[in-house]
Amino acid sequence: MSELIMQALYSGVLQGGSYALIALGLALVFGTMKVINLAHGELVLLAAYMAYTVESRFGLSPMFAIPVALVLVCICAVLVYFLISLIRKDRELNSLILTYGVGIILTNAVLLIWSADVRSTSSAWMQDALVFGPFYSMRSEVLFFVVSMALMGGLWWWLSKSWYGRAVRAVSSNRDAAKLMGINPRTTEIVSFVVAGILAAFAGVAIFSYGVIQPAFGHALTVKAFIITVLAGIGSIPGVMVGALLLGIAEALTVTLASSALQELVGMGLFLLVLFVMPNGLFGAAGRRG
């Protein structure tokens, strides 16, 4: 039994790392602009399909897709930002709908370009087992877990220590006041979209390397990412990390200790529980008054 639980924890942690990578970009944009980019999952998916193309066309490891994916996904992310910036009023709601529309466009574009087939890596290296004592995993899972941690650490350091991080939060807190501080809100916002694009690119290649992809998967990715963002509390990067790990572990433990059919239920339950007990998320700012 203990061996089972150990493996479940390990699987959960690795899975959490991948969730975190997907969620981070969404959380970043949400934290900076109060905009939920409902097309974030599709951006991730786009990167995954780039990895597929690189692998199937040129026979290269999916890792080589990262530069291409970075460029393409960042361009798309900036385009999304550009569209959002054209919204004239009620940005919070309208951006939701707008990005939802972008998601539909991307999903169908992916469908038209790559067809509905299930894709995943065929690279043996990525799929091979990596075993540390009682802990089993695929190489790619560990690889991207490390990548995820590194990106997360870097981003966290950057946001909390750099001036840019402050600027980002200032813009989301009070746009006019931020301008008075010498901050150009558009630049900050574009930068956060680009960073979200970079994260999405890594996340996409990661998913292709240890999971399966299909054109319709984008939406599910966005929802997972959002759940984690809420667990975390807006604007908290360590929160995203903890939320993602918590979700991954809770899911894995549910399979081990109860039934695997209930895995999703537990994820949702956890989400609601945290919302009720801590409406601001695990790491969100405390209550505020006028």
Next chain:
Amino acid sequence: DEILVGAEIPLTGSLARVGAGMHEGISVAVDVFNKTNGKHTIKIVTADDESAPAKAIAAVEKLAGDGVVAITGGYGSNNIGPASDAANKLGLPYITSGGVAENLTERGYKTFFRINNTAGYQKAMVGLLDTMQIKSASVVYSTKEATADLAKDVEKELAAKGVAVTLHAFDPAITDFKPIINKVRLQDKPEVIVMVGYENDYVGILRAAKVLKPKVKAMVGVWSLATPKMASDFPDLMPSVYGTALLPFPAEFQTEEGKRFADTYMKLYNKAPDYLGQFGFVQSMILFEAIARAADAGTLKSGGIAQELARTDRQTLIGRVQFSDKGDNLNFVHRMGQHQDGKIAIVWPSDAATGKMNFPGVPW
């Protein structure tokens, strides 16, 4: 004279992939039929049901409005149910291979025909396990309708034979199967793992199994597994894996019809046929022939097609087809194939076998 036949097919949405596969088979059937029949010409009108029940109804009604005499197609029992309901109301015969739910044939419609069913897949899986003489199995299955039905039926039959079976349901959304496989590995310790799911689930399960290496003798699955596509897309995961398969791969056809099917398929789509196309082809050929007979008898507009369909008794690429009075194929039995060296050999039943079973054998 040109007779219009409707194809109600998911071309978008979650079932787009399988829908496209079936549609290819239907197109091949049209080509073959029009070339060989000489007297009647069939024209297909396609309507996308977007993998959604309400749209499936609308699609059937649209096709009826276009003047089709019958409908071939349908994927997913939840779309086929309402769609064939609508067809029945409109008096249109509906033939499918896309949904195996029991309740479809329990309605007792005179216009509904299905060439495959859960029982056929179940027979094949249990038959294979019988041949292997295993004593214990773990069934890992998706909670979706078709998969859950099949998994439970297989469990019942195996349990009745004295095989120790454990069931593991999983939500279709999950991607990491290691916790499940680990449970199987450490707690169940079965001789065989039976997988009842779809392509993405198989990839996940097999990957997890390849990492954890449970001590089993075989990995057995159902549809969408022993296919050329899986063999070429996931060469590392597939060796020795079993799945239902109608065709060996590379496909070899002994019959005249089979050869014509394969040639036309190659000509139209420039690839080897798979089981989706094959089902689409068979259901459509049966329908077209019934239409031709009804047209000859002059009963095309007076319910003749359904009557002719009910009388079907014919050898096809999937074996002999005869319909019960509820429209189910009485003789449907599937075969089991095994991935061997990037190819697929039919290993069960023995009279259809094209290769020797590689047992015990797993991908790792």
Next chain:
Amino acid sequence: MLEIANVRAGYGAINILWDVSLSVPTGQLTTIIGPNGAGKTTLLRAIMGLVPLSQGSIRLNGEPLDGSSTWSMLERGVAMIPEGRMIFKDMSIEENLMLGAFPKAHRAASQANCEKAYAMFPRLSERRAQLAGTLSGGEAQMLAMARGLMSDPKLLIIDEPSLGLAPVVVNELFEILARLKAEGRTIVLVEQNTHKAVGVADHVHLMQSGKVVLSQPAAEVSLEALHELYFAR
């Protein structure tokens, strides 16, 4: 230092400022007073580029400002201290202060300036980590003031700094303003406390209904005459 000529501006269809002209000499404290709704805040916002001009021009050191963005103002040495509502509510006091020194040139001195600000308003230093949104009204006002000084601006534009401050702090505030002036900074002050404002000012402008109705050197201003003008609406 600042030349405002024939400025018209407003919010959407509503025009507020009607041909406002005034100049702010370097090194002096210019105060703008006037009844509520006269358009004082609107004028300050127009200088900072937060409200677009529909006519007229604003020049800083001879260079026209039209069309230049709000966020470039700090780099040009112009800082605005808005009312206390405009703090970053979900950031800590310390972070609010640091943001006052956002432009690259000011970052190096930010730590030192921060300490200076705390010395000026000890109340803030007790609560560096508290979220600004939970501050009391007066504390928020102090924070806005301290934040505006973080970039050592040459031209300071201040909107009703004494609003909500207790008398003891108001006194200190005007001492601070006098000190800033002595340091050679140029200041534009909008204040409701006429008495005190005229006391520190070099020049006084009275605004009414979007127009400047009186401009005088502070020394010549008679408070009584001013009040009479005030009420003669």
Next chain:
Amino acid sequence: MKMSKTGLAVIFAAYVLVPLLLGSNSYVMSLIVAAMIIGGIALAWALLGNLGGMVSFGHSAFFGVGAYVSAILTMKAGVPVLAAMLLGGAGAVAASLAMLPVLRLKGPYFALAILAYAHIFKILATEWSSVTGGSAGLASVPRFPTLMGVDLSSKTGSYLIVLSLLLVFIAAYRLIRSSHYGIALRAMHDSEDATRVVGVNSTLLKALMLFVSAFMTGVIGAFNVHYINFLEPDYAFSGLWVTLPIVAAIFGGYRTILGPLVGAVTVYLVDQLVFKNLIPSGHQLVLGALLVAMIIFSPGGLMPLLRKGSRRKHAAA
């Protein structure tokens, strides 16, 4: 309530002319009914969004619960279909009781929390198979009865039912919106504390809006199940029951009462009749592009755009 002449004319046309002219074409009728189902949910969704200030991504929860309650009541307890439909709405309200804690949440938090409920209900419907039939679902759900010689289960009959439901919903929506509760609800959007200190019980008001919206959606869900005669968890709680109505509501203008309906009929019919023929396997792409364009160029939706257009025409004339 006042009713304009055009309003009456439209209602007359809807009840009499549409069945007379189109009743024989079951394809067109089924498209119209489907569009009206989407429109009904869109209306309920917009009511919650506009009056309650709450954007929900989980209306499929109400749709599914309404459908299941009504189907099970008719199949297992023999409740007459029309009564069961209302009980389906009541069931959705009961389900929304479980959601009361999320009323404390705002914006996207609320939106996604509701979505979580939809997921949970779906999993429950799958797992509680003794009552719900599990993932196999319920087939042969009873049809609408024949009333006063009208076969309500026919296309035209179903159309008349859903039309009547929508009219009742519209009337209720108008009533609520023009009441003082309507203004208070609008007041709460960004300023909850301010509204509460003048005596508004904001939690109660929000809860009431949630109930009304849930009821409407539940009734529509129940209507749909008796119309389609079939139910299973994936279908009942499908995300489509949220996304399409949202698209429709936004397209039509979610702050207006008729906007969501007009949006649903337009989007659905144009998509099915035009785009689907142009791009058979990716026609939703056009839908997405349309949505994006709409948000950017006419965020108020189609209705204001139409009004502007007609005003311009008047001016020209």
Next chain:
Amino acid sequence: MLRLEDLSVRFGGLTAVNTVSLSVGSHEVVGLVGPNGAGKTTLFNAVSGLVKPSSGRILFDSADMLRTPLHRRARMGIGRTFQIPQPMHELTVRENLIVAQRFGTGAVDTRKIDEVLEFTALTDKAERHAATELALTELKALEVAKALATNPKLLLLDEVLAGLETNGKRRFMGMLKDLHEKFAVGILIIEHDIETISNLCHRVAVLNFGELIADGTPDKVFRDPEVMKSYTGASDA
């Protein structure tokens, strides 16, 4: 009418209001003064129900209010303004008042609303949108108007006079006096300006670091050297 008994409010380690006992009668106008951050607004928040006291009691018309929800307190007759104005953003000025009156009193009387608008000099801004189209002082006037529209028995005014021009201030003070005399509305008002307070109030309570350090007539309180020291920094005013 209002009685506070040993009221305390704590935020984490900070005691913003410390065992304060205070009463306001229906015949009284009471000033609440004290340096910035003394806990005045927090005390209002506790009385109107926005924050939960950590200990002590709040009695209104002899009823214990601790468990009374916010909106019910408003209906019982406690009206308040916010120091940082919080209009109902999506509504026009008039609609703000309609909501306040409908839910604060249970009925709508248009004449009364016009009166309140007139009173607060908002008549010609009545159709403007509160959130985006008002200047700060107008927002403050709206705060008062909203509170008045609920027909309060007790008005809690948080620095409503700050930022007003001199004659505006005078007019406002006249209005408050009227209100008090004609309608027997008790008033508790936070204000920094000593002159205003002396002019307006029967009694003054002084808070310093959360504690009540004086409570009496303005004459007496403003002569207390300790008060004046904490308040103006000088020993005489």
